[in-house]
Amino acid sequence: MSSQISKVIKFEIARQLKKPAFWAATLLLPLLIGGIYLVSFLSSRSVNQTPTLDENTKIAVTDDAGIFSENAPFLVKITPEEGRALVKSGELDLYYYLPKDFAETKKAEVYHISEGLDVFNNDGNILKSLLLEDVSAHTSELDRLAMTGNYEIIDHKLNQNGEDENALGKAIIPFAIGIVFFMFVALCGNRFLLNVVEEKENRISEMILTSISAKHLIVGKIFALLVLGIIQIAALVIPILILVYLNRDVGPVNQILSSVEIDPLSIILGLVLFAASAIFYAGTCTFVGSLTSTAKDASSFIGPAIILLVFPLYFMQMFMATDPNLAVQVMTYFPFTAPIALMLRSGFGTISTPEYIIGIAVVSISAAIMVRAAVLTFQKNAINFGSPKLRLKRKH
Amino acid sequence: MENIVEVKHFKIGFGDKTVIKDLSFNIKKGEIFGLLGSNGSGKTTTIRALLGFYEPSSGEILVDGKRYNPENAEVAVGYLPEERGLYRKEKVLDTMRYFGELKGLKDPLAWSRKYLKRVGLSDKENEKLEKLSGGQQQKIQLGITIMGDPKLLILDEPTKGFDPMNRRLLMDIIEEHHQKGAAIIMITHYMDEVERLCDRALLLKNGVAKAYGTIAEIKKAYNNKSLEDIFVEVYGGENE
Numbered sequence: 001m002s003s004q005i006s007k008v009i010k011f012e013i014a015r016q017l018k019k020p021a022f023w024a025a026t027l028l029l030p031l032l033i034g035g036i037y038l039v040s041f042l043s044s045r046s047v048n049q050t051p052t053l054d055e056n057t058k059i060a061v062t063d064d065a066g067i068f069s070e071n072a073p074f075l076v077k078i079t080p081e082e083g084r085a086l087v088k089s090g091e092l093d094l095y096y097y098l099p100k101d102f103a104e105t106k107k108a109e110v111y112h113i114s115e116g117l118d119v120f121n122n123d124g125n126i127l128k129s130l131l132l133e134d135v136s137a138h139t140s141e142l143d144r145l146a147m148t149g150n151y152e153i154i155d156h157k158l159n160q161n162g163e164d165e166n167a168l169g170k171a172i173i174p175f176a177i178g179i180v181f182f183m184f185v186a187l188c189g190n191r192f193l194l195n196v197v198e199e200k201e202n203r204i205s206e207m208i209l210t211s212i213s214a215k216h217l218i219v220g221k222i223f224a225l226l227v228l229g230i231i232q233i234a235a236l237v238i239p240i241l242i243l244v245y246l247n248r249d250v251g252p253v254n255q256i257l258s259s260v261e262i263d264p265l266s267i268i269l270g271l272v273l274f275a276a277s278a279i280f281y282a283g284t285c286t287f288v289g290s291l292t293s294t295a296k297d298a299s300s301f302i303g304p305a306i307i308l309l310v311f312p313l314y315f316m317q318m319f320m321a322t323d324p325n326l327a328v329q330v331m332t333y334f335p336f337t338a339p340i341a342l343m344l345r346s347g348f349g350t351i352s353t354p355e356y357i358i359g360i361a362v363v364s365i366s367a368a369i370m371v372r373a374a375v376l377t378f379q380k381n382a383i384n385f386g387s388p389k390l391r392l393k394r395k396h
Numbered sequence: 397m398e399n400i401v402e403v404k405h406f407k408i409g410f411g412d413k414t415v416i417k418d419l420s421f422n423i424k425k426g427e428i429f430g431l432l433g434s435n436g437s438g439k440t441t442t443i444r445a446l447l448g449f450y451e452p453s454s455g456e457i458l459v460d461g462k463r464y465n466p467e468n469a470e471v472a473v474g475y476l477p478e479e480r481g482l483y484r485k486e487k488v489l490d491t492m493r494y495f496g497e498l499k500g501l502k503d504p505l506a507w508s509r510k511y512l513k514r515v516g517l518s519d520k521e522n523e524k525l526e527k528l529s530g531g532q533q534q535k536i537q538l539g540i541t542i543m544g545d546p547k548l549l550i551l552d553e554p555t556k557g558f559d560p561m562n563r564r565l566l567m568d569i570i571e572e573h574h575q576k577g578a579a580i581i582m583i584t585h586y587m588d589e590v591e592r593l594c595d596r597a598l599l600l601k602n603g604v605a606k607a608y609g610t611i612a613e614i615k616k617a618y619n620n621k622s623l624e625d626i627f628v629e630v631y632g633g634e635n636e
Contacts, residue, residue, distance in 0.1 A: 004498060011494045015486060203481030207540065210447055210475040211498040213467040383449050383479070 004212050008220025009227070012195070016228050025187060026232045058093045060086070061130065065102035074130065080109060084156070087111045096127055111156045127153065155255065169259035170266075171347040177270040178343035180233055184278055185309065188229040192282050193298045195221055196289030196378065205382040214379040218290070222282050222371060229278065269356055270346065276364040277339035281309070283370030284336075290377035308336035312344055319344040324351075332359050335366035400425045400471065400548055400579045401446065405455035408445055415441045416603040418455070423596075425547070428570075428580045430590040430597030430611075434631040438603040439583050440478055443550055447475060459548060472499065474546035476554055478583070480537050484526040488517070488536060491525060492543075499544035511539045515565065531558055538566060542573055549573060552583040567593065587623040597623075599630055606630050 016022050060076045061068065062083060068075055078086075083095035095111040102108060108127065196218070199205040208217065247253045284305050292298040312319065312331050319328060319341065331337040332345060332355070342359040345351035351359070401423035408416045416438045423429045433439050444450050445457050448464045457463075460471040483491055489508055496504025512518050515535045517528075525533060538554060551570065555563045567589065574580055574593075582594060590597055590611070597614060599607040607614045607630070611623070618626045 007494070007497045011490075011497075015483070015490070019485075198483070202484055203477075203479045204483065206444075206449070206477040207475060207480055207537070208495075208498070209449070209466065210473050211466055211495065213465065216467070383444065 002216055004216040005220040005223065008212070008217055009224040012221055012224030013227055016191070016224075017231075022228070022232075026235045057126075058091065059096070059126070059130070060092050060094075061096040061098065061127075063098045064100045065098040067098060067102070067131065072130075080111070084111050087113060094126065096130075107152045107154055109154045109156060113157070155259075169261035170263070170349050172256065172260050173262070173267055174270050174343055174347035177274050178340065178347065180237065181274055181277055181339060181343065183233055183236060184229050185281055185306075187232045188225060189281065189285055189302070189306070190299075191228070192222070192225050192285030193289045193302055194295055195225060196286050196374075197292060197295050197298050199378075200293055200382065201295065205378075209382055214382060215375045218286060218375045218378050219371070222279070222286055222374075226278060226282060265353070266346065269353075269360060270343075273339065273342055273346075273356075273360045273363065276360060276367050280335065280339065280363055280367035280370055283367055283374050286374035287370055287377055290374050290381055305336060308334075309340060311337050312341040316344060319350060320348045322350050333362050335362060338363050338366075398425050399423065400460055401429075401581070402456065402458045402461070403442070403446075404457075406442070406445065406452050406457045407454045408441060408450060408452050414453075414603060416445075419600075419603065419605060420455075421598050421605065421608055423579055423581060425579050426574070426577050427595040428574055428582060428593050430594035431581055431583045431600065432590065432597055432627065433600035437600045437631075439600055440552060442600070443475075443477075443552065443581070443583070447473065447550075471548055472544055472546040473548045473550065474541040474543070475550045476537055476541040476552060478552040480534075482525045482533060482536060482540075485524060487522050487524055488512070488528070489521040492536065492540060495540040496543050499546075501544055504543070507543065508539070514569075515539065531562060534558070535562070535566070538569065542569065545573070545576055545578065547578055549578050549580045550583075551580065553585070554582070555584070555586065555589065587627055591623055599626070601630055 086092040097109040331341040399422040492508035493504045
């Protein structure tokens with residue numbers, strides 16, 4: 001890396017780290033997320049205390065452990081495989097299996113058709129409510145164990161073919177990357193924009209460009225702000241990871257963690273997509289900042305880019321389909337919508353690896369083009385202090 | 397003496413308007429050169445083209461025999477533009493150190509402290525630039541411009557708005573750099589500065605050279621009038 005670029009990076013990082021606004025934004029967001037987590041945790045606790053059952057839900061239980069009374073209406077004498085087949089055929093919505101050694105293993109099984117990412121499903125609560133309804137005749141240790149809910153439910157989410165489907169586990173890492181990208185955009189977008197506009201607003205560009213080329217200055221700024229974005233995201237993600245670790249034995253958290261599917265290729269591709277998307281977005285903001293003369297102009301110009309970025313979220317349902325329609329295909333490969341579209345399709349498991357790689361290549365090439373455009377625009381427009389019109393007569 | 401700047405049949409225009417029409421001059425190494433003219437005569441456009449901000453429509457405009465590009469320039473250039481500013485929210489010393497590093501100073505902090513002492517701003521080194529007066533900021537800008545002893549200094553109205561005492565101080569600093577061998581292009585409306593400092597000058601009007609040569613040659617061409625009278629004679633009709 002050019003020594004001039006590294007000097008710009010050092011200066012930009014140091015000056016941003018000194019700003020109270022940087023730390024306010026960095027620390028405020030984790031507090032906000034912590035607050036939301038607390039509220040949702042308390043709400044889920046109150047929900048857990050009063051589980052409800054849909055009257056139309058078709059439930060059956062095979063109780064080889066002998067916990068339920070023999071005349072309980074939902075009891076069936078079938079094997080788990082037969083239960084799976086009934087769920088697949090739609091005759092059952094939920095099928096529970098309590099094995100003979102339930103008291104030792106403390107593990108029950110549930111089978112149902114996957115209905116997407118039902119992270120906070122209450123399969124455990126449903127079983128508990130069935131046990132509570134049936135409590136009158138039973139007071140054994142085994143019953144008490146079952147009724148306390150101190151057992152694990154192995155959740156078999158089935159696809160339409162009756163096979164185990166770990167949709168949630170597969171989606172967690174791609175969606176986590178998507179959320180981190182969103183945080184990056186929310187935290188850093190404005191900074192990318194204003195950092196370049198500031199050069200012109202403060203009339204610095206003409207002085208500084210006799211000491212450093214526009215290419216080195218812009219590339220240095222983009223790198224510095226990417227590093228700052230990573231610092232902010234780390235400040236945000238680390239407390240969340242600590243919270244998850246501390247609550248690793250709590251029902252939903254444990255369920256999510258145990259279902260996480262670690263696919264190295266998917267993680268690598270996800271991270272490459274994140275990096276390319278972040279650079280693309282940084283390049284776009286810097287390009288707009290280079291094009292305009294004031295922060296006000298820049299803010300109004302960047303609006304459409306942000307709308308395009310979040311556009312795929314309005315059509316999330318379409319991205320769940322395994323057979324993507326034309327709109328999904330367009331959003332997958334159009335540079336401004338591609339980052340979120342690819343993250344969604346990767347999360348829902350509705351994109352093949354070759355398609356995913358092509359999409360990442362589109363975003364990467366677009367990122368390189370956008371950074372180049374930002375450099376050229378800054379070169380040509382660096383001394384445009386008055387109007388957002390481009391001046392086209394500069395060349396280094 | 398060798399030329400550090402060569403301008404040959406330089407033309408430039410924006411849209412339908414031609415700003416500079418076939419301008420040729422040169423600046424020798426180590427000389428102080430006055431680039432004079434009324435507002436809108438093309439002085440700043442010429443400097444911006446010299447530094448590569450604008451591309452000439454035709455002709456050549458060279459620094460040390462090449463188009464200037466900071467990425468591979470062999471001659472260091474210090475430029476104090478007319479439209480100048482600094483990072484307002486940053487501290488004086490932090491800003492000076494950054495520019496010093498960009499200009500390749502070995503110890504930018506020591507250089508900056510020495511300069512601040514020289515211009516009477518030692519107590520301001522940890523102040524944010526926005527807290528400084530316009531004149532104080534201008535001294536910082538001049539300091540940044542002369543960092544690293546550039547071989548070509550381009551100063552666009554360096555003393556504009558200064559009181560006589562500070563004007564004298566800055567003139568002395570400029571003179572010192574001249575003594576070190578720097579060529580200096582001065583753009584100014586103060587003719588006494590030109591008479592005191594400049595070896596040669598160019599009077600530009602509507603993109604055309606109206607006078608060019610040593611100060612004595614220019615005066616001789618205008619019946620030995622003072623530079624101020626010559627200026628009034630050349631540009632006097634513009635406000636009528």
